[in-house]
Amino acid sequence: MKNAIYGGVNAAVLTAMGPDLAPDLDRMTSHARWLLANGCNGLGVLGTTGEANSFGLHERKAILEGLVARGIPAAKLMPGTGCASLTDSVELTKHARDAGCPGVLMLPPFYYKGPSDDGLFAYFSEVVQRVGGGVAIYLYHFPQQSAVPFSLDLIGRLLKAFPGVIKGVKDSSGDYANMQAMVREFAKDGFEVYSGSDEFLQQILAEGGAGCITAASNANSHWGGIVYAKRTGPEADAAQATLTATRRAATSVPLIPGLREIIARSTGDAGWRVIRPPHLPLTAEQAEKAWAAWGAAGALPLPGMATAKAAE
Template sequence: MTTTEPMLERALYGGVNAAVLTPMGPDLAPDVPLMASHCRWLLENGCDGLGILGTTGEATSFSVAERIAVMEGLVAAGIPAEKLMPGTGCAALTDSVELTKAAKRLGCPGVLMLPPFYYKNPSDDGLFAWFSEVINRVGGGVKVYLYHFPQQSAVPFSLELIGRLLAAFPGVIKGVKDSSGDYGNMKAMIDAFAAQGFEVYSGSDEFLSRILHDGGAGSITAAANVNCAAAAAVVRAFRAGDRAAEEAAQAVLTATRRIATSVPLIAGLREIVARRTGNPAWRRIRPPNLPLAAEKVGPFLAAFDATGIGGLAHAA
């Protein structure tokens, strides 16, 4: 591969990645067999990769031991480790190291790492020291993707910090998931760092077509749990140079995203998956998150269906 190829083709996780939901048993422990079944469905229906144990996967509601058990259980169930991008960023440095080492041991190519999020307004020097310590303790062998989600973490990544990390850890700091919704920020990262092989992924479905054309790597999104067929159609059309088909698929993708975010996102996605699978266990969710209110379920599902996603859906 050459640097003249689109980033989509050069990136480790190029294309469509789902920020995977974590199903739970009656005791609210992760249901790994059910999660593995969902992961297989996602890979069969348009996903190129799987971002597990992130925001949508409610990772911060699980212990380190539970998160490692999910990683190990999925790989043992036959989900290819090379398709997994586990979330390993924690407030505690040593927890982040332990989770990242587990992902490395299992053969995951990369991890998605939140910044340490409890202490607010840390300096770039402090964040650089934190990431340096984690990377040095892990000892290489796994790529680090930065998780820029300032609305949730309240700790953003500045362009200056990303540049410092890239210079200090070439080949280790590999990319970013930007869930800020600020496309200007995504484009600024592409312009500044794509030439160094830095992969920029949108956390917002509505930007998939745009980011591919601008030199980004694709998307890592919550709604891909239910709209991955539409996202995959965008990528196929982009590769084929069929702009009309790409715009049509992107319109469906954007519509599904807007409906998904019209209610509490994780709860709404769980309702769609519960209906698709016929398994009400998907409605289980760990507090403080709650299931979607019963009176909202019918209108929400009807609005989702009205987006036209059914015309792009693969067979389940």
């Protein structure tokens, strides 16, 4: 897809924290810089992997402001702004727009289960109207987590009602047929489809999708960048095989603490293991399993990470 705002590889960025569980913006900024220098075209911050729903409204604003103040380009950032509260979603979306972010990723209102498409349409209509433009909205389809899916019919209605505002989707369902259907139905209208699963990057690009937004990109973005640049051929195929293997390595243990463990070991910075409850750090056994799995995938040491840490 040409002219996609976030076209390419986007990491669903981990949120660094200090011992008091407060956001550690210096550590997070360092990681963001490494990602942008090692295969990432953009950064999805304050999503599932970033533990957004473990942070309050003011904390989420401070994290975004802190990254921009430390030199991470707002144009590269896609913050998550979808909340159960309509007014919180509006406030965070306006804040992201005013910070200079071109787009936001929005979960559906996830507390009440089984809402109708009419109810979801009404929710997003209110959000769009109250925000008042100036920022693209990307839908976050993750039914395993939110229990509130986006149907193709609903997406079509939103695109018709708000052309150019409802700009794309991150599909974390793991259902490639659903991603494929979204591309075939809506990409012709400039709707950007991003896979939330690393193993589908090469396929979705060939289909006409825009790229990926994934958790494992925190550590495998080097190979994602190769797939995005090359698309086809032996080098791209080998890089895609590494993406698939690292995705499986990432999900061999609880995903978020597992990625923190890989970054902690790769940087020598134990602070990356700090995580907010109800999540917990990996056990020693899990940590060894995760490290061994990434090694077996051929992804260790992470390209440039130790060098980047030493240069700070």
